[in-house]
Amino acid sequence: MEVARDADLTGRVAVVTGGSSGLGLETVRALISSGASVHVPALDPVAARAALSGIDKVDVWPIDLADEASVKAFANTFLDRQGRIDILVLNAGIMAQPLFRDTRGHEGHFSINFLGHYQLTALLWPALLAARTSRVVVLSSRGHQISDVNFEDIDFVRRPYDKWLAYAQSKTANALFAVALDRRGQASGVRAFSVHPGMIVTPGIRHLAQAEFEAVGALEPDGTPVIDPAADKKTPEQGAATAVWCATSPALNSLGGVYCENCDIASVETERPYGVRPYAIDPEKAERLWQIGAILTNLDIAIA
Numbered sequence: 001m002e003v004a005r006d007a008d009l010t011g012r013v014a015v016v017t018g019g020s021s022g023l024g025l026e027t028v029r030a031l032i033s034s035g036a037s038v039h040v041p042a043l044d045p046v047a048a049r050a051a052l053s054g055i056d057k058v059d060v061w062p063i064d065l066a067d068e069a070s071v072k073a074f075a076n077t078f079l080d081r082q083g084r085i086d087i088l089v090l091n092a093g094i095m096a097q098p099l100f101r102d103t104r105g106h107e108g109h110f111s112i113n114f115l116g117h118y119q120l121t122a123l124l125w126p127a128l129l130a131a132r133t134s135r136v137v138v139l140s141s142r143g144h145q146i147s148d149v150n151f152e153d154i155d156f157v158r159r160p161y162d163k164w165l166a167y168a169q170s171k172t173a174n175a176l177f178a179v180a181l182d183r184r185g186q187a188s189g190v191r192a193f194s195v196h197p198g199m200i201v202t203p204g205i206r207h208l209a210q211a212e213f214e215a216v217g218a219l220e221p222d223g224t225p226v227i228d229p230a231a232d233k234k235t236p237e238q239g240a241a242t243a244v245w246c247a248t249s250p251a252l253n254s255l256g257g258v259y260c261e262n263c264d265i266a267s268v269e270t271e272r273p274y275g276v277r278p279y280a281i282d283p284e285k286a287e288r289l290w291q292i293g294a295i296l297t298n299l300d301i302a303i304a
Contacts, residue, residue: 001029001030001033001237002241003030003241003244003245003248003249003263004030004031004033004034004244004248005033005034007034007248007249008034008035009031009034009035009036009086009087009248010035010036011035012035012036012037012086012087013036013037013039013082013084013085013086013087013131014028014031014036014037014038014039014085014086014087014088014089014247015038015039015040015041015078015085015087015088015089015124016028016031016038016039016040016089016091017040017041017042017063017065017089017090017091017092017117017120018040018042018091018092018093019038019040019041019042019048019052019058019089019091020040020042020047020048020049020051020052020060021051022200022236022239023091023139023197023200023236023239023240023243024040024089024091024092024240025051025052025236026236026237026239026240027089027091027240027243027244027247028040028052028055028058029055030240030244031087031244031247031248032055032056032057032058034248036057036086036087037057037058037059038057038058038059039058039059039060039061039078039082040052040058040059040060040061041060041061041062041063041074041092041120042060042061042062042063043062043063043064043065043092045060045061045062048060061074061077061078062074063120065092065111065112065116065117065120066102066103066108066111066112066116067102067103068103068104068119068297071116071119071120071123072119072123074120075120075123075124076123078124078127079123079124079126079127082127083127083130084127084128084130084131084134085124085127085128085130085131085134086131086133086134086135087134087135087137087247087248088121088124088128088134088135088136088137089136089137089139089243089247090117090120090121090136090137090138090139090174091137091139091243092112092117093109093112093113093139093170094108094109094112094113094167095109095143095167096163096164096166096167097109097163098163099156099161099163099166101155102115104296105155106154106155106296107154107155107156107161107166108166109163109166109167109169109170110154110155110166110169110170110173112170113167113170113171113173113174114170114173114174114177114289114293115293115296115297117138117174117177118177118293118297118299119293119297119299121136121181122293122297122299122300122301123299125190125301128185128190129188129189129190131189132189133189134185134189134190134191135190135191135192135193135246135247135252136178136181136185136190136191136192136193137192137193137194137195137243137246137247138174138175138177138178138181138192138193138194138195139174139194139195139197139243140171140172140174140175140178140194140195140196140259140280141167141171141174141196141197142196142199142232142261142273142274143164143167143168143171144168144171144172144174144175144196144276144277144280145168145273145277146164146165146167146168147165147168147169147172148169148172148277148279148280148285149169149172149173149176149285149289150165150169151288151289151292154169154292172277172279172280173289174194175194175259175276175280175281176280176281176282176285176286176289176290177192177194177286177289177290177293178192178193178194178256178257178258178259179192179194179257179281179282179283179286180283180286180287180289180290181257181290181301182256182257183257183283183286183303184301184302184303184304185256185301185304186256186304187304188304191252191255191256191257192256192257193246193252193256193257193258193259193260194258194259194260194280195242195243195246195259195260195261196242196259196260196261196266196276197234197239197240197242197243197261198229198232198233198234198238198239198242198261198262199232199233199234200225200233200234200235200236200238200239201219201225232274241263242260242261242262242263245260245263246260249263257281258281259276259280259281261274261275268281
């Protein structure tokens with residue numbers, strides 16, 4: 001709310017995937033507080049509407065990011081009703097889950113965190129262009145530091161499955177996606193950013209084992225989340241701040257394709273446990289990933 005306080009979003013249209021819980025919900029609240037109308041595509045629309053009840057200027061739509069037909073259905077219906085998007089926040093995602101595959105056979109983290117959002121953005125591209133000046137904010141994570149994208153075996157067909165490697169490469173993919181997308185949108189006024197929100201205990205990661213929380217000191221003895229922003233342990237409101245900053249800050253008016261954390265552009269680091277790894281913002285890797293997305297979805301955006 002503090003980040004969005006000085007932004008006048010009156011008349012602006014935002015789309016926030018996963019906007020009914022955790023970081024997404026706080027992002028929605030902040031954007032609406034500054035005057036935007038917000039659309040929330042959600043896997044469970046009934047639960048999403050309940051979570052968002054009492055919040056004005058928000059519409060909920062059904063979507064399953066792992067289902068190509070569902071993403072297409074949402075995009076087509078949305079574009080029939082709404083001609084522009086000023087802010088697109090690609091917030092929905094999964095973290096460190098057991099192996100599962102989408103209907104096309106792609107590993108679940110890659111499918112939901114990257115591929116579904118790639119398809120969604122490509123389909124909504126006309127609405128982003130129609131706004132003339134728009135922003136796409138992609139939720140990455142410091143978890144990208146665990147792994148680059150393994151282009152030789154993205155779907156864990158030839159290597160043993162590891163849920164943390166799967167999550168990490170999907171978050172590296174999210175950062176690379178912002179780099180490639182910004183290259184395509186810059187000349188038309190569409191800028192893209194990737195974000196590390198911080199370590200936040202949300203319903204989406206409650207499935208992790210107690211030992212995994214203890215290993216990173218994420219929980220108090222009574223089971224409540226540790227809140228220590230200096231150590232990157234944040235509330236959902238604090239975690240959403242950087243996404244809101246990327247969506248609204250005038251400081252980014254002439255920038256794009258950057259990885260941000262703590263309401264700032266992150267430093268490039270090779271060893272220290274913060275910032276962005278060089279491989280996650282490498283333009284050649286970004287283009288290689290983009291081509292994979294284009295082939296798998298049969299959707300592309302030309303570089304202007």
